[in-house]
Amino acid sequence: MASETSGGGASGGGQTGGESVRVDSWIWSVRLVKTRSSGGAACKGGHVRVNGERVKPSYGVHVGDEVRLRQAGGRERVVIVKRLIRKRVGAPVAVECYVDNSPPPPPREAVAPAGVRDRGTGRPTKRDRREMERLRGAEG
Structure with a gap:
């Protein structure tokens, strides 16, 4: 598979059961982006970094990984993965899946x-x- 040879390694694709989840799917599931396709587009555009490196949409995130997402308007979200989920959940459940270390938004x-x-x-x-x-x- 092409993602195994292009730096994704064993963490790509989320094929190891409950140990990893695709990064585009995870940021959509925890409501950091509105749609999964916009999560994939953010990854392709270089707006998503996991542990400091740019990742493809199929990259597998693990518990404890640091995910940085640059959003529209220049705001950057920095979250630590606390729990892996594959399906989109409500906002109260979603915030329990990560620790938010984002800098506060600039004052309006x-x-x-x-x-x-x-x-x-x-x-x-x-x-x-x-x-x-x-x-x-x-x-x-």
Whole structure:
């Protein structure tokens, strides 16, 4: 099999019974990604690392492995595998399957949204649009 010769070794595929589970399936099962296919895409894109190395979707995770997942918006989730599951479960059960060592998300700035227009004022003019872009650029 190709995954056995390409660095996956004996841990690829999850063929050893309950000892390992595919990484794309596991991150989907514990609700770190919305769909299994997006878990596979994250692995293929290099956004998933197990114990510091980039992995393919078929890589087998074991209890005690550190899984790092870079999510949209630049946030990184760092979890330690506590329990292996293959099926997607509810959120209260899912959080019992890992230890979350992720850094806290950056604080959200409490500012009034720029460019909110009053109802009924019509379409913004070019001058209004440039003013709104200038305000948004100054904040971000």
